[in-house]
Amino acid sequence: MKMQRLLLGIFxxxxxxxxxxxxxxxxxxxxxxxxxxxxVYGVPVVKGAEMAVxxxxxSGGVLGRKLELLTRDSKxxxxxxxxxxxxxxxxxxxxxxxxxLTSAEAPAVSTIAKENKIVFIAPTSKTVQLTSPANLHPYIxxxxxxxxxxxxxxxxxxxxxxxxxxxxxxxxxxxxxxxxVTAFVDYIKKARPDIEIVDQQWPKLGQSDFTxxxxxxxxxxxxxxxxxxxxxxxxxxxxxAGPLGYFKAINNRMADSGEVGATDEALAxxxxxxxxIWSDAYDPVIWPENEPAAHKAFIERxxxxxxxKYASGWxxxxxxxxxxxxxxxxxxxxxxxxxVAKALLGLSFDxxxxxxxFNEKTHETDMGEFWxxxxxxxxxxxxxxxNPKYLSQGPYTN
Amino acid sequence: MMKKxxxxxxxxxxxxxxxxxxxxxxxxxGSRYDTFLATQIAISALFAxxxxxxxxxxxxxxxxxxxxxxxxSYVCGILMKTYAxxxxxxxxxxxxxxxxxxxxxxxxxxxLTKIYFAMLTLAFSQIIWAICYKWxxxxxxxxxxxxxxxxxxxxxxxxxxLGDLRIAQQFYVLTLIVVMLSLAAIQRIIASxxxxxxxxxxxxxxxxxxxxxxxRRYELSAFVIAGGFxxxxxxxxxxxxxGVFSDFVYWPKSAEVxxxxxxxxxxxxxxxxxxxxxxxxLNQEITSYTQYWPFVLGTILLLLLFVFxxxxxxxxxxxxxxxxxxxxxxxxx
Numbered sequence: 001m002k003m004q005r006l007l008l009g010i011f012x013x014x015x016x017x018x019x020x021x022x023x024x025x026x027x028x029x030x031x032x033x034x035x036x037x038x039x040v041y042g043v044p045v046v047k048g049a050e051m052a053v054x055x056x057x058x059s060g061g062v063l064g065r066k067l068e069l070l071t072r073d074s075k076x077x078x079x080x081x082x083x084x085x086x087x088x089x090x091x092x093x094x095x096x097x098x099x100x101l102t103s104a105e106a107p108a109v110s111t112i113a114k115e116n117k118i119v120f121i122a123p124t125s126k127t128v129q130l131t132s133p134a135n136l137h138p139y140i141x142x143x144x145x146x147x148x149x150x151x152x153x154x155x156x157x158x159x160x161x162x163x164x165x166x167x168x169x170x171x172x173x174x175x176x177x178x179x180x181v182t183a184f185v186d187y188i189k190k191a192r193p194d195i196e197i198v199d200q201q202w203p204k205l206g207q208s209d210f211t212x213x214x215x216x217x218x219x220x221x222x223x224x225x226x227x228x229x230x231x232x233x234x235x236x237x238x239x240x241a242g243p244l245g246y247f248k249a250i251n252n253r254m255a256d257s258g259e260v261g262a263t264d265e266a267l268a269x270x271x272x273x274x275x276x277i278w279s280d281a282y283d284p285v286i287w288p289e290n291e292p293a294a295h296k297a298f299i300e301r302x303x304x305x306x307x308x309k310y311a312s313g314w315x316x317x318x319x320x321x322x323x324x325x326x327x328x329x330x331x332x333x334x335x336x337x338x339x340v341a342k343a344l345l346g347l348s349f350d351x352x353x354x355x356x357x358f359n360e361k362t363h364e365t366d367m368g369e370f371w372x373x374x375x376x377x378x379x380x381x382x383x384x385x386x387n388p389k390y391l392s393q394g395p396y397t398n
Numbered sequence: 399m400m401k402k403x404x405x406x407x408x409x410x411x412x413x414x415x416x417x418x419x420x421x422x423x424x425x426x427x428g429s430r431y432d433t434f435l436a437t438q439i440a441i442s443a444l445f446a447x448x449x450x451x452x453x454x455x456x457x458x459x460x461x462x463x464x465x466x467x468x469x470x471s472y473v474c475g476i477l478m479k480t481y482a483x484x485x486x487x488x489x490x491x492x493x494x495x496x497x498x499x500x501x502x503x504x505x506x507x508x509x510l511t512k513i514y515f516a517m518l519t520l521a522f523s524q525i526i527w528a529i530c531y532k533w534x535x536x537x538x539x540x541x542x543x544x545x546x547x548x549x550x551x552x553x554x555x556x557x558x559x560l561g562d563l564r565i566a567q568q569f570y571v572l573t574l575i576v577v578m579l580s581l582a583a584i585q586r587i588i589a590s591x592x593x594x595x596x597x598x599x600x601x602x603x604x605x606x607x608x609x610x611x612x613x614r615r616y617e618l619s620a621f622v623i624a625g626g627f628x629x630x631x632x633x634x635x636x637x638x639x640x641g642v643f644s645d646f647v648y649w650p651k652s653a654e655v656x657x658x659x660x661x662x663x664x665x666x667x668x669x670x671x672x673x674x675x676x677x678x679x680l681n682q683e684i685t686s687y688t689q690y691w692p693f694v695l696g697t698i699l700l701l702l703l704f705v706f707x708x709x710x711x712x713x714x715x716x717x718x719x720x721x722x723x724x725x726x727x728x729x730x731x
Contacts, residue, residue, distance in 0.1 A: 077643070077645050078540075078541065078542055078544070078641065078643045078645070079542075079639065079641075079643040079645040079646065080645075082639055082640060082641060083639070086434065086640075087431075087434075090429075090430045090431045090434055091431045091434075103541065104540045104541045104542065104643075107541060107544045107545075108541075108542065108544040108640075108641050108643070110544070111544045111545040111640050111641060112640060114545075115640065127541075129541070135545075173532075174534075174539050174540045174541070175534075175539065175540070175541050178534075205540065
């Protein structure tokens with residue numbers, strides 16, 4: 001039978017060795033959702049990283065070598081992210097992995113980094129499980145604050161509303177939402193023992209109809225709500241909750257710790273944004289008062305680079321992720337992952353929103369969140385964070 | 399289809415063994431990446447082969463075959479990661495678990511025919527997906543079960559040559575052994591009287607029933623066997639992929655394995671293997687040139703279905719047959 005020959009031919013064809021990699025660039029594999037709903041955040045993060053790479057290369061690179069970014073579309077799927085990470089390592093011979101967006105992708109890729117002894121920096125994944133003692137290994141590092149900080153800073157905002165007695169929560173039903181709400185409840189019970197949790201709703205990720213959750217929550221008559229619904233889901237949620245009188249019923253007393261204070265979210269909702277709620281952002285982008293000069297310059301460069309009218313609040317994470325890595329390489333004086341992993345411990349590096357430092361024990365930076373009330377501003381056709389306040393991790397860590 | 403004109407000698411060569419030996423050389427002659435691809439091909443081939451037991455042999459169109467692949471990967475992943483059970487127990491457990499799942503779902507599915515059968519298999523696979531996606535405490539929900547450990551392969555280090563390989567390459571060798579044993583078993587099943595009954599049912603279920611065959615029971619048996627082998631493929635894939643995720647059970651995977659099978663050719667034993675190899679390699683090659691991979695795949699499928707309805711192997715067989723007739727008996731060498 002001749003088919004067997006074909007079969008052998010195909011096996012033989014797979015033996016053609018991959019082209020030898022040019023050794024003169026430092027290769028950084030960057031899996032990130034670039035298609036589907038999560039690309040709304042994945043694309044700006046990659047843009048930020050690309051801008052960082054072009055700036056670093058323009059100033060001569062690192063250790064005399066240029067950086068090369070290999071971006072790949074992870075489709076926000078853990079399965080695909082793992083496949084890409086392994087392909088990047090064994091086929092493209094990347095020196096480092098940076099990237100992944102969601103709390104599902106990052107822990108999966110972390111396994112691959114550990115196995116291949118390659119430094120992996122996760123810019124935006126928040127789940128505490130990524131760097132929990134059981135999962136921590138020498139090569140994993142995280143830029144964003146974790147779900148504990150999200151929950152606790154949200155609790156600190158609500159604890160400040162003295163007349164609030166009845167609090168409800170609504171968060172997506174998966175690791176990220178569950179972990180943040182657990183942290184919120186623990187913290188607010190200590191900070192304000194007089195507050196009662198009257199209702200908890202768990203819509204699923206990608207929920208298209210929030211009405212039953214909204215109605216059920218309104219029936220419990222909360223004074224304030226801790227919300228962790230984010231991204232496209234928050235857009236759907238806010239558009240459905242508005243007409244049902246949800247925000248009016250709670251007097252806009254909502255703290256959302258899912259980065260819905262970012263310009264991306266405000267632009268997507270336009271005038272449907274529930275003005276008056278409190279939320280957080282990695283980067284407020286529009287910073288009417290007391291804006292640091294470095295941030296202003298960064299946003300200007302970003303707008304020029306992306307040719308967009310308003311910059312994204314997520315680009316900072318991609319931008320900072322590359323600087324974190326290059327500072328590590330510089331300190332190690334090498335691109336060897338073992339040396340860079342050691343150099344990253346306790347390393348401080350500058351970002352447009354201030355200095356960040358990797359904790360030696362947790363492998364996380366001390367990055368906090370910008371919190372503020374989302375208000376209407378006549379200068380912009382969307383909601384803007386009023387007086388963004390940087391809540392550093394300090395008081396909220398274990 | 400076995401060709402009558404093929405010399406008896408060719409037919410008597412144990413091809414599974416030949417392919418096994420050829421594929422076994424990859425870790426030594428190829429790069430790490432080649433081994434990576436070959437592992438993926440081997441596992442996909444078993445998965446496609448198990449589907450073909452339904453599709454090609456019995457004539458049952460299942461849109462939900464991924465359910466049993468998924469059950470296998472979750473059973474093996476949970477046992478190995480959460481309970482630290484050795485692979486030698488986890489793998490059979492995965493096969494049994496998937497076969498049991500197939501028994502329960504198949505019991506209902508074989509009561510329907512044609513499109514209703516197909517839709518019910520799809521419905522059951524979506525139920526399995528929903529369970530895997532929501533049952534956080536056991537399946538890890540959307541985060542899945544990352545970091546499924548490799549099996550303990552210390553025994554390989556005492557074998558010359560094998561001992562020097564990396565763990566991923568040793569796992570490839572293990573995968574190859576499991577897959578080839580499974581393929582040999584499937585070959586025996588197809589050639590057995592039981593297999594011939596399945597073919598009879600495919601050709602004419604009414605007639606098979608009229609001569610006294612319990613069609614449903616035969617179909618259910620095929621469904622359970624196919625489910626069990628899919629479970630073995632799933633268990634291997636979970637380890638290969640270094641984690642088990644709910645995507646494994648989502649319906650596009652069912653479509654993917656069906657494309658592999660049809661691409662290779664459902665009428666030939668090696669069809670699914672060729673289809674799996676082709677799809678994995680094409681996916682790899684084309685995605686590095688263009689992001690319009692689904693477009694390319696669609697075009698290829700379209701061409702294939704119209705020009706070579708028998709798939710790659712079917713087309714090749716026809717082509718060679720034609721060539722042989724043209725050139726006399728020369729091509730049989």
